[in-house]
Amino acid sequence: MPSIDKALFQEFEAIVGATHALHQDELVASYTTDWTGRFRGHTPLVLRPGDTEEVAQIVSVAADAGIALVPQGGNTGLVGGSVPLGGEIVLSLLRLDGCEPVDVLAQQVTLEAGVTLARAQSHVSPFNLDVGVDLAARDSCTIGGMIATNAGGINVVRYGPMRDQLLGVEAVMADGSTISRLEGLEKDNTGYHLPGLLAGSEGSLAVITKARLRLHPHLEERCSAMLAFNSVQDAVSATAQLRHSVLDLQAVEVIFRGAMELVSDYISTSIPVGSDASAWLIVEAASTSDPTDQLAGAIDDLGTLVMDVAVGRDSASRAGLWQFREKITEAIATQGTPHKLDVTLPASRLAEFVSEIPQIVETVDSGATTVMFGHLGDGNVHVNVLGRGGLEPDEGVESAVLTYVAHLGGSISAEHGIGTAKKDFLHLSRSEAELDIFRAIKSSLDPEGILSPNTLIPYEHQ
Ligand code: FAD
Ligand code: 2HG
Ligand code: ZN
Numbered sequence: 022m023p024s025i026d027k028a029l030f031q032e033f034e035a036i037v038g039a040t041h042a043l044h045q046d047e048l049v050a051s052y053t054t055d056w057t058g059r060f061r062g063h064t065p066l067v068l069r070p071g072d073t074e075e076v077a078q079i080v081s082v083a084a085d086a087g088i089a090l091v092p093q094g095g096n097t098g099l100v101g102g103s104v105p106l107g108g109e110i111v112l113s114l115l116r117l118d119g120c121e122p123v124d125v126l127a128q129q130v131t132l133e134a135g136v137t138l139a140r141a142q143s144h145v146s147p148f149n150l151d152v153g154v155d156l157a158a159r160d161s162c163t164i165g166g167m168i169a170t171n172a173g174g175i176n177v178v179r180y181g182p183m184r185d186q187l188l189g190v191e192a193v194m195a196d197g198s199t200i201s202r203l204e205g206l207e208k209d210n211t212g213y214h215l216p217g218l219l220a221g222s223e224g225s226l227a228v229i230t231k232a233r234l235r236l237h238p239h240l241e242e243r244c245s246a247m248l249a250f251n252s253v254q255d256a257v258s259a260t261a262q263l264r265h266s267v268l269d270l271q272a273v274e275v276i277f278r279g280a281m282e283l284v285s286d287y288i289s290t291s292i293p294v295g296s297d298a299s300a301w302l303i304v305e306a307a308s309t310s311d312p313t314d315q316l317a318g319a320i321d322d323l324g325t326l327v328m329d330v331a332v333g334r335d336s337a338s339r340a341g342l343w344q345f346r347e348k349i350t351e352a353i354a355t356q357g358t359p360h361k362l363d364v365t366l367p368a369s370r371l372a373e374f375v376s377e378i379p380q381i382v383e384t385v386d387s388g389a390t391t392v393m394f395g396h397l398g399d400g401n402v403h404v405n406v407l408g409r410g411g412l413e414p415d416e417g418v419e420s421a422v423l424t425y426v427a428h429l430g431g432s433i434s435a436e437h438g439i440g441t442a443k444k445d446f447l448h449l450s451r452s453e454a455e456l457d458i459f460r461a462i463k464s465s466l467d468p469e470g471i472l473s474p475n476t477l478i479p480y481e482h483q
Contacts, residue, residue: 025065025110029086033068033110036078041069041116052093052111053104056158059358059413060101060441067111073191073199073230079112080228080471081197089474092224094135094166097158099361100440102223102476103166109474114165117230120144128236129188129205134165134229141234150236153180157347165229171221173436175272175346178264178398180237182436184220191231192219195467205233218462223438224473226466240271240307244316245339248302249295249328253277254372256300259323260397261368263304266319271307273398274346275300277375280394284345287352293342294329300375302397303346305339349394357411359392360419361442362404364426365435371400374429381425382406386415401435423449439477447478 025033034042043049044066053062070076083090089109096103105111117133123145124130130150132141138159141152154167156174166172168190173182180186191201192215200215219227250256260273276284277300285292295301304320306312313334320330333339353359366374379391388409395402404422408414419442423433427449439447448456459478 025088029082029088030066032082033066033079036075036082037068037070041071043067043069049111052096052113055099055101055104056097057099057354057358057361059360060104060106062105063108064105064111065108067113069113069116071116073117073193076112076114076117076228076230077193077197077199080193080195083110084196084469084471087469087471089471090228091473091476092165092169092228094163094169095137095158095161097162098166098170098440099363099437100434100442102170102438102440102473106441107475112228114163114228114230117165123148123150123236124205127205128238129233130236131203131205131231131233132164133231134163134168136164138162138164138167145236146239149239151239152234153186153237154183157350164232164234168216168220168229168232169223170438171436173396173399173401175274175396177396177436178273179271184217186234187216187220187232188235189233190216190219190229192227192229194227195469195471199230200227201231203231203233221438223440223477225463225477226472228472238309240269240309242309242311243271243305243307243339244311244313245303245305245333245342246316246320247293247331247333247342247345248304248320248323249298249330250300250302250326251298251328252372253300253375255326256302256397257368257371259302259326262323262326263319264398266322267304267306267312267316269306269308269312269315270304270398272303272305273396274303275395275397275402276303276346276349277393279390280349280392281345283356283392284349284352287355288344288348290341290344293331293345298328301345303342346394349392353392353405353407356390357407358413359405359407360414361437362406362419362422362433363435363437364402364404364423364431364433365400366402366426366429366431368400370429370431371397371402374425374431375402377425378404378422381421382414382418385417385421389414389418396435399435400431419443419446441475444475444477
């Protein structure tokens with residue numbers, strides 16, 4: 022990659038202003054290491070544009086100079102896609118933090134890419150509306166990053182992932198041109214759906230600068246329950262029944278034994294129910310009228326499938342149950358640098374997967390620990406592998422786990438994306454014909470490989 026000489030540096034600096042062109046080691050440090058600490062890059066420059074026009078100018082100058090950029094939002098991504106592993110310039114979108122007035126009539130809102138999820142939630146909540154995707158990184162992750170990763174989170178079972186919330190985008194393409202379609206028409210069959218293409222593109226096709234999101238009525242009345250199970254298969258069967266019988270199902274999350282012990286220690290709170298269980302579900306129902314009877318009836322119908330139940334009605338007791346799920350990622354981080362393998366399994370193979378994985382990991386690295394939890398309503402298991410003493414597990418662990426996932430008919434990435442962490446394994450979930458299409462899209466939209474050239478579908482010089 023060409024280096025940045027003084028003239029080029031000045032050109033970038035003139036676009037964003039001196040205070041937003043960072044190059045000193047201590048100022049760029051937080052932009053070059055990912056949330057897990059596993060991916061550490063380096064960069065000559067972090068640029069912090071203040072609006073779409075500045076983003077377009079930066080991309081245009083970078084394209085002319087043949088310099089690559091990595092777009093970055095809250096830097097909470099878990100697959101190494103947000104940091105400059107190849108010495109790229111970091112294009113931080115955090116200053117694009119404007120929220121347009123909520124369109125109550127359409128139940129939609131237009132937000133700039135750098136708006137955090139928590140800010141978006143509080144912007145729409147006075148209108149009794151909610152953003153459809155929610156996740157524990159809400160205070161830091163941004164709308165642009167969530168679209169770029171097609172984030173999932175805890176409510177996919179009800180509202181779908183980020184792609185399903187997306188009615189339109191404004192984005193800067195790799196040549197510096199801008200596309201914008203933010204009218205928010207619910208029906209618009211005028212050819213290719215570009216917002217859908219950018220959802221999950223992980224910064225490799227365009228820089229997202231604004232998005233038009235579909236909102237959902239806020240459901241004030243909530244009931245949460247923690248259910249303990251003797252076996253993983255029982256938790257899987259219960260999930261299927263609950264998805265069938267609870268019309269107002271908002272979330273079905275799972276915690277397997279190792280993760281439950283770890284988080285219980287981390288939050289210094291004993292496990293609320295089933296201290297010797299193998300798996301726990303956290304189930305939430307939400308509606309405009311009290312869903313407690315609906316959820317309680319459905320849990321009763323599970324009969325002996327469930328060992329024990331704790332119910333949370335008011336917000337404090339619900340939060341008390343949810344902390345066992347939401348604090349797991351932080352709890353793991355205190356143990357070292359995990360390899361995060363976020364996968365989906367067909368429901369029929371999920372229990373088999375969870376029971377086999379510890380052995381599969383141990384065969385490759387006898388000192389490794391496996392911690393599993395996830396979004397069971399979506400068949401999504403988060404497999405975290407820590408090597409001995411919290412260090413990196415032996416090489417080969419990823420390949421063993423992901424090959425097994427593919428063998429069971431699952432996906433090697435459920436919601437975190439491919440990033441740099443999984444790009445060598447993409448062929449396990451995608452056919453050669455599909456990868457050819459991916460490469461054709463990349464080379465057509467970004468022929469010079471300016472945007473995140475090391476992410477998702479590595480750019481190949483022609
Ligand atoms: P970043 O980390 O900054 O970037 C992620 C990717 O998007 C990179 O490839 C980057 O280049 C690209 N990108 C960022 N902004 C733009 C833009 N404006 N235009 C184009 N490309 C861009 N993820 C889930 O799906 N579900 C969860 O439940 C979940 N829970 C999490 C909990 C914790 C505690 C943490 C730390 C992470 C969690 N994540 C989860 C992962 C992460 O929060 C999401 O991937 C989130 O969408 C990333 O948003 P971000 O703004 O931090 O993006
Ligand atoms: C979650 O569901 C996130 O909590 C993070 O997707 C998963 O830490 C992980 O592996
Ligand atoms: Zn998750």
